[in-house]
Amino acid sequence: MITATLRIELPELTQDDLSRYSRHLILPEVGVEGQRKLKAASVLCVGTGGLGSPLALYLTAAGVGTLGLVDFDVVDASNLQRQIIHSTADIGRSKLDSAEEKLKALNPELKVQKHNTLLSSANALDILKDYDVVADGTDNFPTRYLVNDACVLLGKPNAYGSIFRFEGQASVFATKDGPCYRCLYPEPPPPGLVPSCAEGGVLGILPGLIGVIQATEAIKLILGIGEPLIGRLLLVDALKMRFRELKLCKNPECPVCGAHPTVTQLIDYQQFCGLEAASDVQKAVKNGIPQLSAKDLKRRMDAGENLFILDVREPFEYKIANIGGKLIPQNEVPQRLAEIDRDREIIVQCKSGGRSQRIAEFLKQSGFPNVANLAGGILAWSDEVDPTVPKY
Amino acid sequence: MTIFIPTPLRAYAAGKDAVEVNAATIAGALDELTLEYPDLRKHLFTNEGKVRAFVNIYLNDEDVRYMPAKEATEVSPTDTLSIIPSIAGGCQPRQWTQSRRRIAVAE
Numbered sequence: 001m002i003t004a005t006l007r008i009e010l011p012e013l014t015q016d017d018l019s020r021y022s023r024h025l026i027l028p029e030v031g032v033e034g035q036r037k038l039k040a041a042s043v044l045c046v047g048t049g050g051l052g053s054p055l056a057l058y059l060t061a062a063g064v065g066t067l068g069l070v071d072f073d074v075v076d077a078s079n080l081q082r083q084i085i086h087s088t089a090d091i092g093r094s095k096l097d098s099a100e101e102k103l104k105a106l107n108p109e110l111k112v113q114k115h116n117t118l119l120s121s122a123n124a125l126d127i128l129k130d131y132d133v134v135a136d137g138t139d140n141f142p143t144r145y146l147v148n149d150a151c152v153l154l155g156k157p158n159a160y161g162s163i164f165r166f167e168g169q170a171s172v173f174a175t176k177d178g179p180c181y182r183c184l185y186p187e188p189p190p191p192g193l194v195p196s197c198a199e200g201g202v203l204g205i206l207p208g209l210i211g212v213i214q215a216t217e218a219i220k221l222i223l224g225i226g227e228p229l230i231g232r233l234l235l236v237d238a239l240k241m242r243f244r245e246l247k248l249c250k251n252p253e254c255p256v257c258g259a260h261p262t263v264t265q266l267i268d269y270q271q272f273c274g275l276e277a278a279s280d281v282q283k284a285v286k287n288g289i290p291q292l293s294a295k296d297l298k299r300r301m302d303a304g305e306n307l308f309i310l311d312v313r314e315p316f317e318y319k320i321a322n323i324g325g326k327l328i329p330q331n332e333v334p335q336r337l338a339e340i341d342r343d344r345e346i347i348v349q350c351k352s353g354g355r356s357q358r359i360a361e362f363l364k365q366s367g368f369p370n371v372a373n374l375a376g377g378i379l380a381w382s383d384e385v386d387p388t389v390p391k392y
Numbered sequence: 393m394t395i396f397i398p399t400p401l402r403a404y405a406a407g408k409d410a411v412e413v414n415a416a417t418i419a420g421a422l423d424e425l426t427l428e429y430p431d432l433r434k435h436l437f438t439n440e441g442k443v444r445a446f447v448n449i450y451l452n453d454e455d456v457r458y459m460p461a462k463e464a465t466e467v468s469p470t471d472t473l474s475i476i477p478s479i480a481g482g483c484q485p486r487q488w489t490q491s492r493r494r495i496a497v498a499e
Contacts, residue, residue: 141478164479165399185478187445235476246450246476249458331403 010036011065016109021063029225035063041222042066044131046119046147048099049073050207051137051161051214053085058215059135060103064222066111067103068131071095072118078392082204119143121266124150133218135159137211141188142269148173148181149266152257157228159217161210166203168210168236171229171248172217174257178230183251188273206238289360291375292347294384308344309374312359313351321390323349323381330355333362342368349374351392395425395473404431418449418456419463421473436475450474 013021013035024030024038041064045052048071056067075083075090075098083095090098096114103110115127119138128134128150136147136158144162151158151174158173160181173180213234220226233246255262284291300307310333311318311325318327328336330350340346346368350356353376360373374380382389394412397405405411406429413428415421422443426433438444443463449456452471459465467473 144478162479167399167479169479184448185446189446189478233476235474244453244474246453246474247455249455 011039012036013039017063020107024063030223034223034225037222037224038063038219039065041133042068042131043133043135043218043222044068044070044128045135045137046070046143047137047139048083048085048095049079049137049139050082050163050202051211052099052135053083054208054211055135055137055161055215055218056099056103057085057106058212059218060107060110062215062219063107064110064219066113066131068113068115068127069096069099070115070117070119070127071099072116082202082207084208119146121146121269124266125154128154128156131156133157133159133221135161135214135218137161137207137214142273144181145188145272146266146269149256149263152180153265157221159214159221161207161214163202163206163210165201166206166238168206168213168238170210170213170217170234170236171232172221175228175230177250179248179250180254180257182256183254184233184248186251186254203238206236209236209238286357286373287361288364289357290372292372293375294380297347297374297381298385306344308341308346310340310346310348310356310359311350312348312355313378317351317392320392321378321382323378323386323389325349330359333359337363337366340368345370345372347372347374350377352377352379393421393467393469393471393473395421396475398475398477400477400479401432401435401475404435405429414469416466417463418451418465418467418473421467422449422463446478448476450476 010033013032017035017039018025021035024035025032043059043064043066045056045059045067048056048069052069052071056069059067073095075086075093075095077091079086080088085102086095086098094116096116100112100114103112117123119127124146134147134151134156136144138144138147148158150156155176157175158181160173161168161170171184172178217228220228231248231250233248235244235246250257252258253260309323309325311322311327312330312333313327314329315327326339328339340363346360346363348356348360348363348371353373356377357373360371363371376383378389379391382391393415394410396410397408402409411425411428413421413424415424422436426436436443436447443449449463451459451465451467451473456462456465
């Protein structure tokens with residue numbers, strides 16, 4: 001069993017603590033000493049979204065003394081389907097501020113350290129070093145690898161959780177004798193293979209299940225009780241409500257945690273994952289495809305240009321909102337090329353610009369001479385041109 | 393034997409979450425799977441025919457990579473194969489754009 005770093009002197013419990021945590025105190029596995037360990041402990045929650053919401057709330061409720069929160073985003077209405085630490089009144093507000101307010105309402109004794117930043121190779125070691133346990137609730141592969149590597153380099157256990165649609169994974173990585181994330185996944189998937197939840201969707205309750213599993217693992221690590229998910233990958237299928245477990249082996253040749261590591265400092269994770277960082281200036285052309293803004297599309301439509309708007313979303317999305325494009329769902333495009341007019345300029349459109357970019361590249365490769373992508377998709381159209389077009 | 397298909401790859405297996413195959417080895421089972429669902433091949437294997445590094449294959453609860461015979465390991469009808477790809481989970485982050493997207497992407 002692994003325990004987090006013990007403070008030399010554990011803080012005393014106040015009278016309020018004794019009454020608040022009475023249900024912990026009467027558990028032999030926790031008791032007064034365990035509660036003091038929790039009070040002394042610090043956990044870093046990377047992300048205050050779907051996974052971070054239940055994670056931070058339950059760690060706070062359990063009496064963890066200090067929570068670090070890393071996020072740089074603001075609350076959006078589409079978050080509220082699952083990011084339960086935020087509320088409707090918080091839309092537009094910093095997620096860190098929103099989260100801090102709810103956590104301190106739950107437990108005013110909690111110390112909150114907000115890290116309003118994008119976690120990067122430049123700051124990760126400095127941010128992570130002061131915490132006992134890291135709980136990775138991020139939403140992208142570069143940060144997953146960054147957090148993993150930083151945890152291994154610093155010797156911090158990583159309570160890992162990830163979700164996709166209605167499936168989740170959970171484990172504990174980066175303990176001294178256990179595997180790390182790279183032991184399981186030495187390489188990231190190619191960009192675009194695993195859709196974002198904006199494109200693929202996610203069952204709202206799913207991060208609730210997985211986030212609480214992460215919180216449970218963090219608490220077990222702090223208390224030194226139970227059997228943490230070290231060397232074990234828990235797989236959750238929420239639709240079937242099936243839980244399976246696979247064995248995770250520590251890779252002796254792992255470049256980060258193996259016997260002879262070759263990664264001894266943080267690397268360029270965006271490059272590792274085959275991604276480019278967005279610059280502040282919107283790129284006019286991506287992979288040979290001109291990017292058309294919603295405003296420019298509107299202008300050209302009003303000017304009577306003979307554009308062919310190809311909408312590559314799914315039928316249910318078209319029903320929610322559309323701008324009158326020809327609907328051919330992306331997976332059907334290869335078989336229905338004959339329905340797309342090669343003699344006209346094709347403007348490919350989807351929800352946020354991702355799928356349409358891929359289809360635009362495909363059309364170009366298939367010999368269509370004049371193809372552009374609607375940057376930002378129908379969401380950008382709603383923002384910039386016509387707010388009556390529903391966003392979803 | 394049963395091969396469990398993970399969510400990101402179900403679009404290439406006619407939407408199925410599990411496929412039954414008859415095979416003597418792990419490699420044989422994966423060959424049968426990709427014979428029945430050819431679109432799966434490029435997601436599971438490199439051009440050289442090796443399992444892609446971000447995909448893990450488990451025989452029951454053991455990682456095939458750490459088995460002595462690896463994909464040549466013999467299997468029985470009651471065994472299961474699980475394909476476990478990496479998932480990051482969550483929404484499109486604002487700070488990254490994606491380059492080099494390919495058409496062969498799950499829906």
